[in-house]
Amino acid sequence: MLQPLINDFLSLIYPNQCPACQNLLFGHESWLCNACMLSLPQLSAYSHRQQQLANTFNGRIPLEAVSTYYLFEKNSRVQAVLHSIKYRQHAPLAVFLGERYAAQLEQEGFFEGIDFIIPVPLHQKRLKQRGFNQSERLAKGLSNYTGIAIDNNSLVRSRESTTQTRKQQFARWENVASIFELTPTAQARLEGKHILVIDDVITTGATLEAVYEPLSKIPNLRISIAALAYAVKT
Numbered sequence: 001m002l003q004p005l006i007n008d009f010l011s012l013i014y015p016n017q018c019p020a021c022q023n024l025l026f027g028h029e030s031w032l033c034n035a036c037m038l039s040l041p042q043l044s045a046y047s048h049r050q051q052q053l054a055n056t057f058n059g060r061i062p063l064e065a066v067s068t069y070y071l072f073e074k075n076s077r078v079q080a081v082l083h084s085i086k087y088r089q090h091a092p093l094a095v096f097l098g099e100r101y102a103a104q105l106e107q108e109g110f111f112e113g114i115d116f117i118i119p120v121p122l123h124q125k126r127l128k129q130r131g132f133n134q135s136e137r138l139a140k141g142l143s144n145y146t147g148i149a150i151d152n153n154s155l156v157r158s159r160e161s162t163t164q165t166r167k168q169q170f171a172r173w174e175n176v177a178s179i180f181e182l183t184p185t186a187q188a189r190l191e192g193k194h195i196l197v198i199d200d201v202i203t204t205g206a207t208l209e210a211v212y213e214p215l216s217k218i219p220n221l222r223i224s225i226a227a228l229a230y231a232v233k234t
């Protein structure tokens with residue numbers, strides 16, 4: 001597809017471009033233009049999409065709460081924003097959106113009782129390639145706004161991908177089980193706590209299910225989930 005290449009090229013010439021719509025930003029606008037800030041498809045707490053998202057995890061992860069900021073659709077401005085964070089190294093954009101999202105969640109009382117924010121870890125190799133973990137940068141924005149500490153020391157990604165081949169689907173649990181692992185100090189830190197796990201995009205929920213697998217071994221741990229975007233299966 002040519003468009004992302006053109007956008008990347010334009011961003012070299014016009015660095016102050018809105019990553020969602022590619023219009024130039026005015027001096028008072030930071031990261032996103034005002035028009036996109038107001039019109040990107042935010043999901044309110046009671047929208048049926050949020051309910052659909054919650055249903056995705058029914059019977060898979062016992063959750064206190066789950067939320068997402070934007071609806072993700074193919075070739076949309078939200079996709080352009082996520083592309084910009086991941087592939088144009090716009091880590092500060094993720095922090096910015098995390099702060100905006102936190103302001104909305106705070107109004108809904110979403111953070112009440114949460115002890116730690118835990119971003120979905122990237123594999124070490126991928127982290128070196130990209131230079132940052134986009135979920136960690138989102139978590140940083142949430143933490144900036146709320147003052148809730150980020151915990152990067154309890155969970156590690158020991159394998160790179162959750163992509164399931166046909167063969168692996170038959171051995172789904174073995175496949176899922178070995179992607180994320182707890183560190184030796186995790187249980188002491190997290191027992192009896194309420195954590196908020198942060199991901200960038202939720203699609204099938206398979207990644208978060210893999211995250212839950214080791215966390216499920218911690219006694220009396222309560223889990224909530226928030227993500228920047230929800231890609232509805234069509």
Ligand SMILES: [Zn+2]
Pocket residue numbers: 018019020021022023032033034035036037
């Ligand atoms: Zn815009």
